Amino acid sequence: MAMRIGRLGFGWRPKFDAKQRCKSSGGGATTPGWRNDPRSDLPARRGALGEAVFGAFELSGHTVSNLSRAVRLRETRGGARILRLLSLRFALRPELQVEIVSDEEMAIIEAALAAAAARPLLSAAVRGVATLSCTAYSTSGDIEDSAPPPRRSLLSRFRERRAIAVTDITATEWCDKQMEFVLEHGKPERTEAMKAGSDRHAQLEQEVIERVDIAIRSAEESWAVKFMNFIVGTNQLLFNGLTRELPVIGVVEGSWMVGIIDELRMPVDGISFHPILVDTKTRFKATIPSEAQKRNGRLQLMCYKYLWDRLIAEKFPAENFFNYFDLNPDFLLSDDVKRYISSLGFNAQTFGDVLKYYKITCHTLSRSQEQLILRYELQADQSLLEEYQFSYDDQWFKDQIQEALSFWLGAREPKFVTEEELWKCKFCKFASTCPKIASTSSC
C-alpha cells in the first residue's frame, strides 16, 4: 500500500465574519462592526429612508433624483398624512415642494414602493433604526447624498478569503435556490444514502492512501500540507499508475477554486502519459442515473480537468494566491510540519519553500486526457451500474461556470429548477419553504 501522510480538510481561518463583527462592535445598533473594518467598502453613512426609497427605485429602474418627486406625488395625491408619517419616521426633509405629475408615473412609483415594502430591509427601516443591527445604516445621511449599499455577494459573505469549491459549483448547477438555502440555513442532515456514499469514498481512498494527523497551527501550514499531499499523490500516480483524493487549486474565470479529484489513472497502454480523470458515484437503487445527474457529474469532472490542466500549463499565480488568502510566504513552519515534509524526502523551512516544490512538481506532469469517466456503483454490493465516458467541452464548461459564478457574485438572483426537473424538489429538504413549491401548488 502506498502511503500519503497528512491531514486534509483543515479548517480555514474565518476573517471578518459579519456576525462576529456585529457582536463585537459593542457600539450599539447604530454602530455596526463593519464601520470599524478598514477593509470594508460599505458606506459609513446611510439614511434609513434612503434605503427604503432606494430599494423602491432600484426595483422600478428610477434614480434617486426621483425621490423628491415621489414625495411630491404623494402630497399631490392628498397624501399629506403619509408625507408627515414618512417625515417623522425617516427624518425626511419637510420642505419638499408639491408637484403634480401624471397618473402613469404615480403608478410606477407606487408599485416600486410596494415592492420595496416587501423587502426585509425596508421592514427593518419601518420598525425603526434601533432594531437595525448588522445591516444598520446611519440615520444622519442626507437623502440625496445617500448611495445604495453594495449588496454583498454570496461569495464575499460565505467564502471570504476562501476559494469556492467544485462542489459549490455542482450544487449551484443542481439548483441555485437550494444552494442559497444551504448557505443561509446550513446543510440538511445527511441521509443514509449520503453516508453510504461517503463510506465508499473513504474505502476507495484507504485502498491507496493512509492518513495521519499532523498538528497544524496556521493557514500557511494547512496549505503546506495540502501541497505536499499533491506532490506525494502525483508521485504515486507516476510510479503506481493510480492515485485518489488529490487536492487541486486554481483560478477559474477569475475566481479561486479548490477541489479534490476522486481518482487519476495512468493509461495502461504504456504509451500515453496523459492521466485519466475518474469520478465514482454510488447509487442507492440499481437504476441508471438521470440526464440531470449525469450533467452534474460531467460539470464536476470538467472542473477537475480544468484545474489540473491549468496547474500544468500555466505559471501558478503565487502573488495573487498569497494576497487573496492572506498568506505569508516567509512563514516559518513548525517542527511537526518540517518533520512531516522531511519524511517525504524534502527539506523546507518556510511556506514559500513548499510552494517552490509544488510549482516544480506541476511542471513535471502532463495534461489530462480529453475523455473523462463517470462510474456509477450500486451501494449494496459495489457492482458497476454504468461507466460513462464523455469528452471535455471547453465552451460548455465555461458557460456553466459563468452562469454559476454570476449567482455567487450577486450579478443575478437565484433560479429555481426548470419545469422538466421539478422532480428534484421531491428530494429537497427546503421544499416546504421554497417559493417555487408555493407557486407550483397554487397553480
Ligand code: SF4
Ligand atoms: S424545492 Fe426545488 S426549486 Fe426549491 S430549492 Fe428545492 S430543489 Fe430548488
